[in-house]
Structure formats: structure tokens, C-alpha cells
Amino acid sequence: MPLHIIKQSPFDSPSLAQCKLTLSAGDAILFIENGIYCLNHTDSELQKLAENYSLYILSPDAETRGISNFPDYVTAIDYEEFVKLTIEFSASISW
Amino acid sequence: MSNSIAIINRSAPYGSSHATESLDLAMIAGTFGQDISVYFFGDAVFQLIEQQKPQTKGVKNLSKVIKSLIFFDVENIYVCQKSMQERSIQLSELCVDATLLSNDDLKASINKHSRIMVF
Numbered sequence: 001m002p003l004h005i006i007k008q009s010p011f012d013s014p015s016l017a018q019c020k021l022t023l024s025a026g027d028a029i030l031f032i033e034n035g036i037y038c039l040n041h042t043d044s045e046l047q048k049l050a051e052n053y054s055l056y057i058l059s060p061d062a063e064t065r066g067i068s069n070f071p072d073y074v075t076a077i078d079y080e081e082f083v084k085l086t087i088e089f090s091a092s093i094s095w
Numbered sequence: 096m097s098n099s100i101a102i103i104n105r106s107a108p109y110g111s112s113h114a115t116e117s118l119d120l121a122m123i124a125g126t127f128g129q130d131i132s133v134y135f136f137g138d139a140v141f142q143l144i145e146q147q148k149p150q151t152k153g154v155k156n157l158s159k160v161i162k163s164l165i166f167f168d169v170e171n172i173y174v175c176q177k178s179m180q181e182r183s184i185q186l187s188e189l190c191v192d193a194t195l196l197s198n199d200d201l202k203a204s205i206n207k208h209s210r211i212m213v214f
Contacts (some may be wrong), residue, residue: 011181034110037141040182056150064109064156066146066188079150 001026003089005078006035016044028089029072030056030082031074035095036090037066039074058082099130101208104139109149114142116172117161117214125167133164134205135193136175140182143174145190147163158190165191175201 004027008015008037016038019029022032029049031038032049038044046055050073059076062068070076102121106113108171117133124131135143147158164172174193186195196204205211 009110011138012107034138036108037107037138037182040184042181042183060168063148064150064154065107065141066144066148068146 001089002091002093003085004029005092005094006031007033007094009034009037010041010044019095020046028054029076032058035064036062039067039070042067099208100124101132101134101205101211102141103134103213106140106214108142113214114157115155120163121169122167122181132171132173133167133169134173136178138166139183140174140178143189143193145188162190173204
């Protein structure tokens, strides 16, 4: 049950699309750095993803980029919670 | 064609140094009275979002830098309409009043310049 970390913008990298191909039950996805922009990409289909996987977003990176008002199915976390997540999950995969 | 410069931005604000390098060039060119236009498309439209708050020290707040371009006589700021729609960004969220251009207008406007640079 890995934690998938998306750190690239979906507009110039297939990270999220490729990550979706490897998702299995119980996984979680965390958006950091330019991965934050997945929230602005209509094809991300985050709502659908949220039905099976827990979605997180790193709030310092979002604030830096002026991205706010996240949908309720995405949980904003800070660095401390980020560390807890990496411990909670069996592995962290960076995309 | 007069000596004019088109700077095309297509990089996200904080992912790399492209954004700051491009704005530095725009300011320098403006200071030397060059005829200069700055274009934003692709992920570069994220550079224009008003509410940016960089967390780490030493990282320039790009929306503030872009707002200061006017003091360097850089007034021609254009943004790609399609890129804005793809990223569901509204004109009201931008830090400057940039001119919205369709793809064809963008091409026409860019090609009026004698020097074109992409960041």
C-alpha cells in the first residue's frame, strides 16, 4: 500500500496519468510542488479518484503557488503530517 | 521591423529558474527602452496568479515581480486564452491586467517582433 507522490504539473508531464495505472486498493496520493496543479486540470478526475483513494495536498506548496479553495475530497496537510504519511504507508513512490 | 523583443513564458513559476530569468530579462530590456512584449502561455499562466505566497526565504514572489514590470516600461503583457481555460483560471485571479489572446492573435502578435525568446 504505497503513498504515491505527484510532483510534476499534469500539463507538461504524464506523472498522474501513469501513476493511475499502478494504483491498487488502499493506496494514497499526495500532490506536492508542481503536482499541485493537478487540481486545475480537468482530466485529473480527482473526484473519481477520491472514491477509492485518499488524496492529500501539501499546503505550503499550494500557498506558494496561490492555489487555494481545495475541494472537500482533498485533504490539505503540512510537512509534519507528510512525514507521518510516509511512515504510515509501506512505501513512497515519487512520480 | 524595428528592434523589438518578444519574451514567451511557458514554465510554471516555482518549478525552475526559467520564470525569474525571463522576468529579469524583461526588466533589463525595459530599462534600456527596448520595445518589448511578454507572453504567458502553458503553465506560465500560473505565474500570473495574484495570491502567491512563497514559503522559503530568498524565493521571489513572482506576482510582485510581474506587477513591477510596469515600472520598467514593460506594458505589453499578453496571456493565452486557451491555456487559461485549460487550467480553469479566471482573468480576475491575475495580478496584472493582461490582454487575453486567442491562438491566432497570439501568433500574429508574436511574429511582429524581430527577436523571440522562450523561457
